[in-house]
Amino acid sequence: MIEVKNLIFEYPTKRALHDVSCEIKTGSITALVGPNGAGKTTLIRCVVGLHGPFSGQVLFDGVGVHEHPRDCHRRMAYLSDFFGVYDQLTVRQCLTYTARAYRVSGDKVGTVVEAAAERLNLTDRLREKSGALSRGLRQRLAIAQAIVHEPEFLVLDEPASGLDPEARQSLSMLLIGLRDAGMTLLVSSHILAELEGYCTDMLIMREGRIIDSRQLAGELSKARRLRIDLAAPNSDLLALLENTAGVAQASVDDDVATLMFSGDVAAQHALLRHLVEAGIPVAGLRENRVALQGAYIAQIHEYDSGKKPA
């Protein structure tokens, strides 16, 4: 869906993006991670056409974002980390204005406003002034504004910052819901544990470069990373896993094996039974929740120690 080709962006005193190339697949939720100052926000602003690059290209379904910004903007949305809403307008007016600004036809405006409000649990707040809303509700309103025209591509820069744990949980559920509804998402965040809950792909940035680009799970996150603890090392395990349906990226390191598993809970039970019946000394089987953070830290260390970026 999005192709970034050799993007270079310069501020007057600094080159912020160095020949960045990457791809964002349709239907994915891509995590854009990296330390402060890595260039995440600059990349995002170039991708959505708010910054004109020094050189390079961003293509949205083959259409140049900087050559045809308005054509692309109709089909995408962006929520900045420092978003604002119109405090003097009601929630309904904010959503109606945004729908009209995105050229939603007049007879459909009411419907899309109601739908966006319902999706963000704002239906009972439609008459309230947005300036009177709490931080979490303002965040929901801002997201509702971003999705009111049903964009195909949604970009969120640090969407969870400033939210309490409950609001973060509901944000995660919302993003998964949007993905399931057919949107492609690019999410920049520092909170890796939360990204892990819903992201399918990851881009790691450091010093204005993409140092790693990887799919976190097969079949766009229907797969989960599983960890198998063994009572004793077993030389047959790797071959067995590689020949098992639904298993990918299997690796065995001494008495621990990790793999991507695309089956549901029943299939996971069948896998466990299959391993035990095959004589594998399984001591435990659990979902590995540290994949994103681990991959991120490993890549950052690898880059910092001077190895060639991926």
Place this chain on the structure above:
Amino acid sequence: MRGNPEFIRNLWLEFTLHRVLVMPAIVGILFLLMYLVNGQKLDSATAVSAAILFCSIIFIWGTRVASESVIQEINASTWDTQRMSAMGPWSMAWGKLFGSTVFVWYGGFICMGLYWMSYIDILPEDRLAKLILVYILSGVIAHATGLLVSMQAVQKRRDFGRVQVTFYLLVGFAAALPGLYIGLSGWADDGVYRVMLFYDQVFPLIDCVLIALVVYSLWALIGIWRMMRGELQMVNGPWVWLAFVAFTVAAFAGIRLLHPDVGKAMPDISSKAYHGYAMLLILTYVIALAEPKGPVLFRRLRRYVQLHDWASFFNAMPRTILMLIFVLLASIVLLRLSESRITVLEQPINFHLATIATFLFVLRDVGFIYLLNISRYSPRNDMSAFLYLALSYTVIPVSLIFIGLDPLTAMFWLQWDSGAGLTLGPIVIQVLIVFALMARAWKTRVVRDGDVI
């Protein structure tokens, strides 16, 4: 208008029931007081008070809100949402210009209604209508210029305070002032239209002012539209600016402003050319100070040259460079049209040398503005350059005269009747110094930094 989301949003914001009621109440009370003080008569005194109310509301309040209309979006972090929307630059331009000021126009039209009531039994209707049009169109010019200047500033900086907004307000007001002043004084005491010469034809002054106000309101709106296009990352070629320059130079060339002695001393065509030339110089300084011109732009231009991408180069090239080319060509035309020496008010002028020196002064000043912008990064570079240049034309040479070093003023002022050495020598040296410094800054900030960072 119904379909413009930006205009509708402003209507929601501006027209609350409370405000709709308060505006006529306050204006009405103030006008009633004046009416009572005036012995319950409607005449020029009440008309003037209505006009003062109009000017306060439209020129002070209105120009401020117009100037702030984009700045407030930036400060409130809502500007990106608008830039990402599907609204076109034209919708955004007029939606902001007339939307942000819709409430002050509500008050302004009430004032003009009272103005009409005060004068209707005193002035002929057509004259009264034209006076009201002068007020209204001057207001549009002030608002449009304030918004235009603030949007020009948005290209260079994203942090704004009261000082900046007050500056944009003053620029807007200054843009409206000539039209307002000439328009309101467009009649002689006996009520007859004053006239003016335009390309040697006689026209009623008031009609010329009204036409100029309409045309320059449209130009300002076109300017805002171009700025909006830039904010939406659309490519803006130089054609609209060049069309504006051509129009303005041609318009001012037709106005008879020069002292009659100058007219006698020159063939008629060269007097018109000199008017146009003076306007060309003013516009060159305006664009040189206004447009963005940091090292990143020049690195980008250098890259276009390396890629032989001449279309992109032409679109991104600073308009100032084109203006300098036009100033050079216009200087050559002036030299060919004019006598070598003329006398104005008994002051002999070496016209050819002065024209060459004028071009060199422009070259030095523009070079200095660019030198500051290439050498260092600061959103205040252009203001600093303006102040330095203002000092170089005023305080420094005047100080030199006071301390008895009159000959040194040749470095700062155009010499009207000196020899080639004194007229051209000092300015040639300054041009060489400025361009040598620019070449050094270019090597470090554009070439070296562009290759390294």
